[in-house]
Structure formats: structure tokens, C-alpha cells
Amino acid sequence: MTKAWFSAGDDDIAPPTIVAVVDQQPNEVQLEVMDDVDVEEEEEVQSLSNVKVGTDYELLTIETLSKYGLSLKRVGGAGDKGIDFRGEWMINSNKYSVIGQCKKVKRKTGPSVLREFESTMKRFAEVPLLDAGGQQLQLQQQRTLIGIMASHSRFMDSVQVEMDSFDLPMIMCQITDNGIHSFMLNKAARQLLPFLRVAIRRVTKSESSSSSSDQSTIELYSHHE
Template identity: 35%
Template sequence: MALRRFSLMCTNRSHLAIQRQHWRPISTVEVGTAYESLVVSTFNHLGAQLQRVGGASDNGIDFSGSWKLPDHKRFYIVGQCKHYERKKIGPSIIREWEGVMSRQEVDTLGLVAATSGFTASGIQAALSSKYPVALVTLANTEENSRLPGKYNSIRGFVWNMAAEPFIGRLMVAKRHFDIHKVDLDDPAEFSIQLFWDGKPLPADSSASQDPVPGP
């Protein structure tokens, strides 16, 4: 019996050793790429046509493209993603992003997307910017996988006065998953529903599309 038990232990250890050969840690680059893809997918579902940029020469831009809201002119978008598990984005990142925006055409909206949101001073920096900037809080991939629906990852959306000509008619409302069971102030328990002229986005089935492949 002892010999049989020893043999079983050796077999299990060998199996674990084989499994461990196939395990490898996920790099920060892979995590960041997955988050960029989530941001692109989310906004493409809302009618945008975005694609990932990435690469060493991206000049601080993670995705770009355009967005045409219903009965509204098409405008260009450039964006940056910040995937931090707990750290909120402060004013220094916003100031760096202003440098990126200073090199864009005037009909371009800048989006900064973050997993953990923005500090009060970070939001204030964006609101006081002379460049059209919108701040978007999106759940990361792991959180998004447990939510009802594929694109319910937006947890916050705010923009400054300079962005009004682009998305000034956009309306933002909280959508709670279960108001009887959850903490209504916990951002993990609600998503943001976007409306245009009182109608939820996407406006029709044609607006729901797969991400444009990036380079």
C-alpha cells in the first residue's frame, strides 16, 4: 500500500510538472493590449470606427479612428489607455495627454480610458483643458467577463467644454445590475448607458460591429 501511494504521488507530481511547463506569466504588454482591444470593441459597438495603434512609434496614441453619432457629423478620435488595477489617473497623465492633443487637428476628440478611474485633480485638469478631452472609466477584461452583456464595461464618462461640439448632446445614465442586492455607490455594480437625443446607443444594429483590426 505504501509503495502504491508513493507511486501515485510521483505520478501526480509528474503531471503537475508537465502542466507547469505550459504555464507562463502574462506580460504587462499582453494585459495592456487586451485592455486596448476592450476599449476599441466597446466604442465600435457604440458606432465608432476605431483601431489599435500601438508600437514604439505610436506617439502616445493607443487607438484612433472616427465616430459618427446619429444625425451628427463624423469627427476624429485619438485615445490612450491606462490599465492600472487600483491606481487612479492624476493630473500629470492629463498634462502629458495635452501634449499629444496639441499635435492633432482641430476636429479631433481625445479619449483617455482607465480601468480604475481618475482622481478629482485629474478630472479637474481635463475639465480645464483647452483641448477637447473625454475621460472614460472602463472595467478591465476580468471584471467585464462577469457582467451581463458583452459591452457593459463603461463605468464613467465625462468631458470638458472643448468637447461639447463633438459629444455635447450625449447623455449619460447609470445602469445598476440589481438595485435590491448591491451597493449603489460601488462602481463595480453598475455600468453607464449612453443616450443620444434620448435614445440609447447603439442607435441600430448596424452600429454594432467588430473592432477594426489593428497593426
């Protein structure tokens, strides 16, 4: 058996800003919401900040996954159809289509996010089945499509059970500046990629960009007889 190693080493909307304004009459203070123009300017700055945070994390995710043999391209803006990146993954001369979403929020990522992503995957997985004359007979699911959900925060404990109930191959991974910290495949993905192995590598303080204690990151490799 040979091993082919890959070269891997709450966005809540802020409430309206309220300022204290002293009234013309002494000893009376009223709360006044800032002018609409000021609020709109602040919301625009906040929106631009959120967009940059999201874009930076999408680029980090793509860069990190590319070390594991994935060739990905960021998809953003209007018409992205609910995905943040797409591309291909070559493993053991097999080519798989990949689509993915990125979540950078403070809270843990839960099952509801995965269910929404599953609906998105179904739209991308449906391909037309044509007859000899080129007429569409029906839609069938593309079984070589893999969905990747990348999260900066951890996943809730219940997501693995939820994800295993999905028909389409899906992978959940926690990605930070220090690499991939978790990489979980659902049942459909394990059946599609039986040769994929996940190993844990210990990262010391000197290797980590964080000042916290030692951490663990993920290494991936494929094998064949």
C-alpha cells in the first residue's frame, strides 16, 4: 500500500446608535437617535467591514484547502447561488467537483446551517438526463459533487448525526490561520472517498501564530493498494 501525502502542514447587526442630547430646558435629558444620514453611513461602514471579513476568510479557506490538492476559485457577489467557492479535487487520478460555503462567526456552527447548505448542494447536483434527440427526460443527481462547509468556529456536537442523514457527499472543516483543526466526512462522502485518510498533527507554540497552548491540526493523505 502506498500513501500520497498532501502538502499540508456573530455577525449580529449593531443596534442604532443613541446619543444623549441636553434639551434647552435645564435638568432635562432626552435620548435622540442620530440622523438617518449618520445611521446609514455607519451601517455602510459596518457592511463593508463585514464583507471584508467574509472575503478574507474565503480567501484563507481556499488557500488552506489548496494545500490538500484542491483547485478552487472564489465565487462572490450577485449570482453566487449561495456558494463562496467552487472547483475540483483530484485524488488518485479521480476528479471530483467541489462547491463550498464559508462561515466566520463567533457562535458554533449548527445543523440549520448544514441543512441550508444541503439545499444549495441539491441545486448544483441536479443535471439533466437527455434522450437521443437531446430532449430533457428528467433531472438526476451528480454523485461526484462534494460540498465543503468551512467554519472559523467549532461545530456543534449534533452536526455529525445531522450530516450523515444527507444523501450528497459533504465535508465539514474548521479552518483558522493555523490550518485545519477538524475534517469530518458524512456517510456519503466516506463512501465516495474510501481511500481518504485523516491524520492529526500536533502543533507546538513555536509553530502556531497564536500564543495559546499547543494545538492539533489535520493532515490528509490518500492511499491505494
